[in-house]
Amino acid sequence: MLDIQDLTAQVQQAAATKSPLQIRGGGSKHFYGAATSGTPLMMAEYQGIINYEPSELVITARAGTPLKEIEQLLAQQGQMLGFEPPRFSDHATLGGTVACGLSGPRRPYAGAVRDFVLGVTLINGQGQRLKFGGQVMKNVAGYDLSRLMCGALGTLGVLLDISLKVIPKPHYEETRVLSASFPQMQSLLADIGLQPVPVSATLQHEDQLYIRLSGAQGGVREAIQRIGGDTLADSDSLWHNLKEQQHAFFQQPAPLWRVSIPPMAPAIPDSLYDGQILTEWGGALRWLYSQQGEQIQQWAKAQGGHATCFRNPMAGTHIFTPLPAALLALHQRLKARFDPEHIFNIGRIYPDL
Amino acid sequence: MCDAQPTREQQLQRILTPLQRFIKAENIVTSVEALRAYECDAFTTMRQLPLLTVLPDTIEQVQQIMRLCYELDIPVVARGAGTGLTAGSMPVENGLLLSMTKFDRILDIDIANKTALIEPGVRNLAVTQAAAPYNLYFAPDPSSQLACSVGGNVAENAGGIHCLKYGLTVHNILELDVITIEGERLTLGGASLDAAGYDLTALFAGSEGLLGVIVGIRVKLLAKPASARVLLCGFDSIENASHAIAHIIAAGIIPAGLEMIDHTGINAIEELMHAGYPIDAAAVLICELDGSIEEVEDELTRVMSLLEALDAANIQISNNEEEKARIWAARKAAFPAMARLAPDNYIMDGTIPRRALADVWQRINQLADEYQLLVVNVFHAGDGNMHPSILFDAMDADQHHRAEELGTRILELCIEVGGTISGEHGIGLEKINQMCLQFTEAEIQQFHAVKAAFDAKNLLNPGKQIPTLARCAEFHAMHVHQGEMPFPHLERF
The missing domain is CATH 3.30.70 (Alpha-Beta Plaits)
Incomplete structure (x- = not known):
């Protein structure tokens, strides 16, 4: 296995020569964000689960650990990642998942990646190994730099070890399908949203609305009475295809x-x-x-x-919504404080970041 | 530089003249008597008078104040309701105290999107009260929720009784409107569930006023659960009480609240509240389950059978709102109850992995014996957030010293088992030395570097939360037990 000394040495070398690095996990989300260049820093070999105790609801693993392996291990204990991250390929790693900050269909109801990250160990741009946060549910010692890494696309540091909060799998799930246009969906959801209905995902497309309900069987049944519609037989594949963007809608070039x-x-x-x-x-x-x-x-x-x-961006597209000047300047100052030699994933989010 | 420090009076005059151009006289406090009201937060053993207190009532005024202080190099400490427990909003010498109490309006409740746009001085409970007619509420509920402001909740990343299931403040905010030390106004996050760029909303949560001043907050509102029932029971051993916590979580149940009170705590509370707590028990567990009616009944049955297997006694279950309120009111009265036992109370906030609960609990009791002080444990067991309260008399210098030493030993213990020195109260000034135990030199330098990106002149709440390296060196030199460094395996500098 690749060890931390090797990774740290590579970062220190890059910093000393100011040569950009391109941090790479499994390459499953290489398409996401703007292109970056530089010597690849290969993380996939830095893998393995460090600690997992189901009764703690916490898993700690190395950044290169395949997401698939983590999710399978959790499933064996009746647990899951609450943010239901997309994988986009079997090679997706935990580090890439956190760095990209993408969450799946359950996100509005259970939380995003950043809501589940409890702590990280990282290498900053000076090649220092730093640990922030921890393995406990609540931690306000120092700034919350672990959540800051979520969605930073590797521009602030190299993620090494990550601790995530996990959740129990719902006891029962059922997906209802009903015909509803976009405005009909909004009025239905606004109406039921003021009640504690156990919705865990929705999909509306071509006048069809799918609502997934998760929780205790009684609570789900109660909600079905209010929502109506029909039960969808093969609901797992619907939500899987949505999360992984294998749904027909996503296939256009x-x-x-x-x-x-x-x-x-x-x-x-x-x-x-x-x-x-x-x-x-x-x-x-x-x-x-x-x-x-x-x-x-x-x-x-x-x-x-x-x-x-x-x-599939067109040439010259701003991939991410441009920031107001003062906010961009703050991003740049923050970046410089983590990565003073400007070597990590340059330009992946914004040019010069 | 060898210029003499300006006197308090000189410093005051430098800022007063320009300040009076845009702030009404009645919103500027300079008399020492009136400034006494601002010299501390709820951690009253640390006090400092500010140079002056200013109470702005518009965002533009906050911007102007910040620009002025930036130009004159005058430190700024923002303050909400002053209910913090770690001297986080204690003024700094010759600094301006920015009281945000006039920012107390709820600007909008967006029922359809289930959010509220509020000013930072709005009280935590006021948000829930304003949302109640729509069957919505604001989830973070620190025990000071009657008085504490949401701006302060964000600054401290406050938790509360229900954060096991519903998260901390960071999980319940979407957008922050902030003013930088240079007077620039920035929007962090957005009305959407995520935002472009770095997650600065998350970074701001828990940053204790060191990065900017919050002038607006968009919070998430949740639909009130249809049913919520509270169960209370006693255990004759700390081990069984701790096992109960682990068994409930391992069974896939996430209670809305999961609290523990030790024997001394039970008796102190019972004497004050007469809530029917079992006074002979070694520990009392309070477990709230919420959700749909059927969900709650189902979980209640499962929890009951787990508890019975661990010989829980005196099981009480709330059958209505009144009974539920009675159980919680008694729990929330823990601190007043303790105040009857000793004049001073040093509340710790270490958080540990749940598996270490019984062990740490017992070791805290051993340490208490060693230091000959009474320690009461009333805490959020579900998320491992211990709140041992060290009871002492600050008038007795020796007791005061022992209480501080014991506090440090307890926090070291939390770090040793893989936990943290603070789960929800923050660092402020009160726990700043113990930061040196939890973080390495390089980590502390990284924290300072982050601060410098926001506040290069170090004017915002300086000296709080992140210790200087010099301070850590001094602390490590002072803090040696019986000639031995504690926990030599921890990295030092």
Whole structure:
């Protein structure tokens, strides 16, 4: 196995010569974010589960550990990762999952990656090995630098070991399907949202609405009475295909946009996209194909959210919604404080970051 | 530089003249008598008078104050309701205390999106009260929720009784409107579930006012569960009580609250509240289950059988809101109850892996004997957040010293078993030395580097939360037991 000394030495060497590094896990989300160059820092060999005690609801593993292995181990104990991360390939690693900060269909109801990260060990841009957070549920000693790593796409440091909170698998799950347009979905969800209905995922596409309910059987049955619709037989494959973007909607070769906005934000104007929209997260996450990236980003921003070109960007597209100047400057100062020689995943989020 | 430090009066005049141009006289406090109200937070053994206190009532005023202090190099300490337990909002000498109490409006409750946009001075409980007509509530519920402000909750990343299931403040906020030390206004996060760029909302949560001043918060609201029932029972040993915690979690049940009270705590509470707690028990466990009616009944049955297998006695289960409130009111009265036992109370906040609960609990009791002090444990057992309270009399210098030493020993113990020195109260000034036990020199330097990205002049709440390396060196030199460094396997500097 690759050891920490090797990794630290590689980072120190890169810092000394100011040569950029490209941190690589399993390559499953290589498409995500802007392209970066530099010598690959291969993390996949730095793998293995360090500690897992089901009654603690905590797992600690090395960054290169395959996500699949972690999820299988948890499943054996009736537990799971609450944020239901996409893998996009069997090679997906824990480190890449945390660095990309992507969460799956359960996100609005259970939390995002950052809500489950309890602690990390990382190598900063000076080649120092640092540990923040821990393996306990609550920890306010020092700044929460472990959550800051979530979604930072490796621009702040090399993740080594990660501790995550895990959750028990729901006792019972059932998916209901009903016909509903986008506005019908919004009014149904606004109505049931004020009650503690155990929704754990939604998908609305082509006038069909799928609602997954998870929890105690009694609670799920109670909710079904209110929601109506029919039970979907093979629901696991629906949610799997959605999470992994194997659903037919995701197969088009055009620029795919991920629009993250408040769930009850209005429908996206027709003029901004081609074809149909696929909506998850009770309306808070909308996927569409569009050639008009800038307008999509402006519209999302006006709703209090943002838009990301997830796949197949056109040349010159801002992959992530540009930040106001003062906020970008703060990002740059923060980056410089972790990575003073400017070597980690340069440009992966924004140019010069 | 060998300039003489300006006197308090000189420093005051430097800032007063420009300040009076945009802040009304009634919102500037300079008299020593009136400043006494701001000299400490709820950790009253540490006090410091500020140079002055300013109570802005608009965001523009906050920006102007920050620009002025930046220009004049005057430190700024933001303060909410002052209920913090670690001297986090204690003023700094010759610094400006920025009281945010006038920012007390709930600007919007967005029922459809289940969020509320509030000012930082809004009281925690006021959010839940305003959301109640829509069957919604704000989940973080620190025991000071009647008085504490949400701005303070964010600064401390406050938890509470229900955070085992519903998370800490960081899990329940979406967006922060903040003012930097240079007076710049930034929006962190957004109305959406994630935002472009770094997760600065998460970084701000628990940053104790060292990175910026919060002037607006978008919080998440949750739908109130249809049913919530509280179970209380006694155990005749600490081991069985600790096993009960592990067994409930291992059974796949996440209670809304899972609390523990030790024998001394039970008796102190019972004497004050007459809540029907079993006074002979070694420990009392309180477990709240919530969800749909059927879900709660199902979990209650499962919890009952786990508890019976561990010889739990005196099991009481709430049948209505009144009974539930009675059980919780008694738990929440733990601190007033302890105040009757001794004049001073040093509350620890170490958090440990649940598996170490029984061991740490017993070792704390042994340490208490060693230091000849009474320690009461009333704590959030479900998430391993211990709150041993060291009872002492601060007027007795020797007792005071022993209490501080014992506190450090307890926190060392928490670190030794893989835990942390603070789960939810924060570091402030009160636990700043113990930061040197938990973090290495390089880690502390990284914290300072992060602060410098926000506040290069070190003017925001300086001296709190992150110790200087010099301070750590001094602490390590002083803090040696019987000629031996404690826990030599821990990295030192």
